[in-house]
Amino acid sequence: MPRVPTPVACVPVNPSFHRRASKTLFHTAAVCAAALYTVAAHAQLVEPTELVDQQHCMFCHTSDAPFLAPSFHQIAERYRDKPNANVMLEDKLRHGGKAHWGDMAMPLPADRGGPLSAEDARTLVQWVLSQ
Known part of the structure; x- marks a missing residue:
């Protein structure tokens, strides 16, 4: 017959303790997950300041208020x-483009600081979309 180990000591635990601990742990995990998602999503x-200055972005745009163009x-x-x-x-950054936000179109690169590489355009767009 197999030997069954006997517990050395059994400490009774109040069942409400387990429920409270589980709720607290779940709540903490949910808050942390929501915070991480919010930070990652937004x-x-x-700011790629050198590119923003080179392309004169701030002549028409601002960070948070419409000016000559959308923010x-x-x-x-x-x-x-x-x-x-x-x-x-x-x-649109690399070649200019028609107006999507009113009467003013995106100026041609020659009119706002010179040609823009695909990599630099991608950097600017990623930065703007992260706002």
Whole structure:
């Protein structure tokens, strides 16, 4: 016959303790998960200041209020979750484009600081969409 180990000591634990501990642990995990998701989903990238200055972005845009063109926050809100919006925005930065926000079109690169590489356009678009 197999030997069954006997417990050395059994300490009775109040069942309500387990329920409270489980609720607290679940609540803590949920809060942490929500915080991490929020930070990851809306992590604002560091401004590529040299590119922003070179392309004279601030001549028409501001961070949070419309000026001559929409704010970076408005652009991010409109395009952040649209598929392939980054491709359209990168092309608009590199070649200029028609107005989507009123009467003013995106100026040609020659009119705002010179040609822009695909990599630099991608950097600017990623930064704007992170606003």
